[in-house]
Amino acid sequence: xxxxRDLVKAHEDWRLREAINLQASENVMSTEAxxxxxxxxxxxxxxxxxxxxxxxxxxxxxxxxxxxxxxxALSERYARDLFRSAFASLxxxxxxxxxxxxxxxxxxxxxxxxxxxxxxxxxxxxxxGYLPEYLGLTVDFxxxxxxxxxxxxxxxxxxxxxxxxxxxxxxxxxxxFPYNLRWLRGACDDVGTILGYDASxxxxxxxxxEFQRPMMEGVDVLSASTHKSFPGPQGGLFLSxxxxxxxxxxxxxxxxxxxxxxxxxxxxxxxxxxEMKEFGGAYAKQVVANSKALGKxxxxxxxxxxxxxxxxSRCHQIHVDPIxxxxxxxLTPAQFADRLEANNLIVDAVGRIGTSEVTRMGATEDxxxxxxxxxxxxxxxxDVRVEVAEVRAGLRLSxxxxx
Ligand SMILES: Cc1ncc(COP(=O)(O)O)c(C=O)c1O
Numbered sequence: 001x002x003x004x005r006d007l008v009k010a011h012e013d014w015r016l017r018e019a020i021n022l023q024a025s026e027n028v029m030s031t032e033a034x035x036x037x038x039x040x041x042x043x044x045x046x047x048x049x050x051x052x053x054x055x056x057x058x059x060x061x062x063x064x065x066x067x068x069x070x071x072x073a074l075s076e077r078y079a080r081d082l083f084r085s086a087f088a089s090l091x092x093x094x095x096x097x098x099x100x101x102x103x104x105x106x107x108x109x110x111x112x113x114x115x116x117x118x119x120x121x122x123x124x125x126x127x128x129g130y131l132p133e134y135l136g137l138t139v140d141f142x143x144x145x146x147x148x149x150x151x152x153x154x155x156x157x158x159x160x161x162x163x164x165x166x167x168x169x170x171x172x173x174x175x176x177f178p179y180n181l182r183w184l185r186g187a188c189d190d191v192g193t194i195l196g197y198d199a200s201x202x203x204x205x206x207x208x209x210e211f212q213r214p215m216m217e218g219v220d221v222l223s224a225s226t227h228k229s230f231p232g233p234q235g236g237l238f239l240s241x242x243x244x245x246x247x248x249x250x251x252x253x254x255x256x257x258x259x260x261x262x263x264x265x266x267x268x269x270x271x272x273x274x275e276m277k278e279f280g281g282a283y284a285k286q287v288v289a290n291s292k293a294l295g296k297x298x299x300x301x302x303x304x305x306x307x308x309x310x311x312x313s314r315c316h317q318i319h320v321d322p323i324x325x326x327x328x329x330x331l332t333p334a335q336f337a338d339r340l341e342a343n344n345l346i347v348d349a350v351g352r353i354g355t356s357e358v359t360r361m362g363a364t365e366d367x368x369x370x371x372x373x374x375x376x377x378x379x380x381x382x383d384v385r386v387e388v389a390e391v392r393a394g395l396r397l398s399x400x401x402x403x
Contacts, residue, residue, distance in 0.1 A: 018388075020346070020388055020395075022353050022354055022358065023357070029233060030271070031397070033272050034233075039267065046062050046069060046261070072090070079273060080239075082276060084213065088237070090266045091266075093235060093236055093265070095226075095228075096236075098223035098225070099123070102223040103135055104249070106167045106221060109137070111138070112163070112165045114139075114160065114168045115142065115169045116172045117142070121174025123171070123172060126139070127139065142168070143159060148310065150177050153183035153184065157186065160191060166194065168184060168188055174317070196220060196222065197222045204230035205284045207230060207273075209280070210281075231276075286359050286364065291316060294372055305320060306318075306320070318355075320333060320336065340375065343388055344388045345378055345388060361395035362397070
């Protein structure tokens with residue numbers, strides 16, 4: 001009978017040692033950050049009185065929390081410094097819950113919001129039937145230019161001024177290029193609209209000063225996952241430059257969105273903030289260079305990658321053209337992903353290829369050339385497992401403090 005430990009070991013051997021992970025929404029942690037996940041913080045609660053009506057005057061409803069409280073204060077300070085934000089919270093357990101927190105802080109029932117449509121890579125959780133329905137919000141979509149894979153800044157500014165939504169929320173799951181936040185900010189200012197950014201996918205690049213710096217470019221509130229291009233444990237982050245919105249986020253959080261915050265995760269994320277402060281610039285630059293190189297190398301081999309004239313990407317992922325994949329290669333994105341998986345090359349089945357994790361593992365443009373060759377051969381149905389293992393064997397965790 002297969003035991004739990006056998007499954008965990010088999011998973012780790014495969015995903016950490018044999019496979020090359022090109023999933024845009026995943027990453028790997030340093031040994032130090034990983035080890036913080038299994039500290040005593042994993043067992044503990046806190047319950048700050050400022051969140052609990054009737055407990056005013058108590059420092060914390062739980063005892064034994066002095067170090068936990070200090071870790072919370074430290075992690076929030078690191079987050080504020082790294083992202084240049086006035087306020088920060090690491091309490092949300094995921095990017096989705098951070099987005100929930102953002103919507104709840106900014107909006108009341110009956111409000112209207114403008115988001116990136118899922119047809120244009122926007123996050124499904126913000127589509128009408130999901131979080132907005134739950135919170136009683138009406139959703140409209142930002143005008144989008146499919147040729148530049150970006151929000152059409154001028155048309156969006158006009159729509160904001162004309163329709164005066166409560167919130168404009170940019171950010172997406174299939175994001176490739178930075179937004180023109182200046183135009184959006186200007187329009188939001190004209191009509192008193194809040195500007196939000198879901199940086200779940202690009203947080204690691206933002207930490208390294210690549211892509212864009214939303215909190216310095218006029219964004220009021222930001223939500224994010226801490227485990228996609230940002231190489232942390234799975235978790236969420238909420239930032240705000242407005243005290244009123246931050247206070248409301250905290251007041252509407254406890255017992256509505258969640259209770260306990262998982263302090264081991266927060267300690268681990270704080271460690272990754274330190275790593276990103278030190279190495280984030282070099283990591284983020286290499287991630288973007290690798291995306292561009294991978295796009296080009298695939299293109300040179302006749303594999304369909306979108307947006308060649310725009311350099312393929314400015315972030316941690318490139319987008320396979322599903323139409324050409326179907327017509328010229330006879331593959332759906334899911335069949336493509338299956339052929340790669342059979343060769344220990346891991347991608348998702350929605351046509352994204354990500355470079356965060358391989359960059360964290362030390363890959364540069366040279367490895368992108370090898371990996372592109374392997375992707376193309378695997379897509380053609382060849383068995384390239386031996387060559388994948390060779391490339392994988394040359395990768396080592398990078399952008400971490402010496403142990
Ligand atoms: C843009 C965006 N926001 C939020 C989320 C949800 O993140 P999490 O999985 O951390 O809840 C995702 C997930 O893929 C995402 O792509």
